[in-house]
Amino acid sequence: MGKSTILDGNSFQPGSGADLTEQDAQLIARRTRVLGPSYRLFYDRPVHLVRGADTRVWDAEGNEYLDAYNNVPSVGHANPRVAAAVHEQMRRLNTHSRYLQDGIVDYAERLVATMPDEVSQVMFTNSGSESNDLALRMAEHATGGTGVVVTSEAYHGTTDIVAKASPAMGSDFALGAHVETVPAPDAYRAGGGEGLGRHFAEQLTAAFDRLRARGVAPSAFLVDTIMASDGVLSDPAVLGPALEATHRAGALLIADEVQPGFARTGDRLWGFARHGIVPDLVSMGKPMGNGFPVAALAGRPELFGPFGRDIAYFNTFGGSSAAVAAAAAVLDEIQERELHLNSERLGAAIRADIRTLMDRHSCVGDVRGAGLFIGVEIVRDRGTREPDPAMAHDLINAMRDLHVLISVAGPDNSVLKIRPMLTYTRADADRLVETLDLALTRCGRALQA
Ligand SMILES: Cc1ncc(COP(=O)(O)O)c(C=O)c1O
Incomplete structure (x- = not known):
């Protein structure tokens, strides 16, 4: 994957053969026809959202997702x-x-x-x-x-x-x-x-x-x-x-x-x-x-x-x-609601929890950020610190399939970009970190296979 624009990181590729529902395939075709080609959708399999409440969103089939990406509804969806x-x-x-x-x-x-x-x-x-x-x-x-x-x-x-x-x-x-x-x-x-x-x-x-x-x-x-x-x-x-x-x-x-x-x-x-x-x-x-x-x-x-x-x-x-x-x-x-304090404390706790995953997952090179803006650098090798955009791409799509939404950032699209709502609870944070652990395990295994 070469250098791309900020909008191309984590973007759906039309014609990629993604496993789409009939309804979503039709909506994507209509969307492309009427909106033109400039717009990008997130994920290999785009998420068709119909509803949100606080830290969660739901898709057209009724699946619930934990939103760990959207920094706009920061005091919660449909506040x-x-x-x-x-x-x-x-x-x-x-x-x-x-x-x-x-x-x-x-x-x-x-x-x-x-x-x-x-x-x-x-x-x-x-x-x-x-x-x-x-x-x-x-x-x-x-x-x-x-x-x-x-x-x-x-x-x-x-x-x-x-x-x-x-x-x-x-x-x-x-x-x-x-x-x-x-x-x-x-x-x-x-x-x-x-x-x-x-x-x-x-x-x-x-x-x-x-x-x-x-x-x-x-x-x-x-x-x-x-x-x-x-x-x-x-x-x-x-x-x-x-x-x-x-x-x-x-x-x-x-x-x-x-x-x-x-x-x-x-x-x-x-x-x-x-x-x-x-x-x-x-x-x-x-x-x-x-x-x-x-x-x-x-x-x-x-x-x-x-x-x-x-x-x-x-x-x-x-x-x-x-x-x-x-x-x-x-x-x-x-x-x-003193959400700024939640941002400071829960953000620090999430970063600390993600750091504990480094013991088991060698592709996690660095965990950084401030408050509830978290970056996780994915690398091929901790020694050389060579970015691993392919692994980062697999991880965000594995997370999406496990119903937690995050994305990527950075010059190589190799930094997981995690921005939970300021209203996150400890339980939301645990689900985020546990799902990341699972996604890292899945992607790591796929790599060895
Ligand atoms: C740092 C930064 N500045 C400015 C903008 C532009 O904001 P808007 O999309 O509301 O025009 C963005 C949007 O992503 C941004 O990330």
């Missing part, structure tokens, strides 16, 4: 509080931000209260892509430059400027002429310690220098603070020296919290907090509305002020009454 909040708001009023409404202001105040004092303003969008797009526009306005540095397998979204700063789109997709990449800090292969942060910062400086050398002034370092598509590179925290290097280059640091934000990576709510930094701009989305489209960009007033004075901003659906109701209900769930 009753979020559903009720949206329903009530839709029945009362759902309109945009050009009218005076309490909800958007109340929520914005609550949201920025979870951030460092310096990050005190917020603007609303509909997706993580739009938030990153707005962040890059704001960085360009503030710095006068256009040059953007991203990590070597980063994914930041689908708008034109953001896709052109997303190397995970694949080698066939040209990055923008104003974009440079920096190798992601892979502690498993490069060795950890403080040195890695300094080394990463030096490489970042070199990337900004390369931009300048071809006449492009630096504007931003856009970084996913858990480096999910780079393979879930949680430790060590490297962004302190990187922030200094970014500012020295005259650029801004945009923390992309679309994956790590809202307590996914533990008790501090934001991935950048694990790195001990205060970013210039913070983009967020995915779990913000538990599946209802709502996203945002937070930042320093010194940046929002000049941008806003020069450029009026209106986004028809961004921050609409119902979107804000969904987001407020998600924050209520996290704060009142």
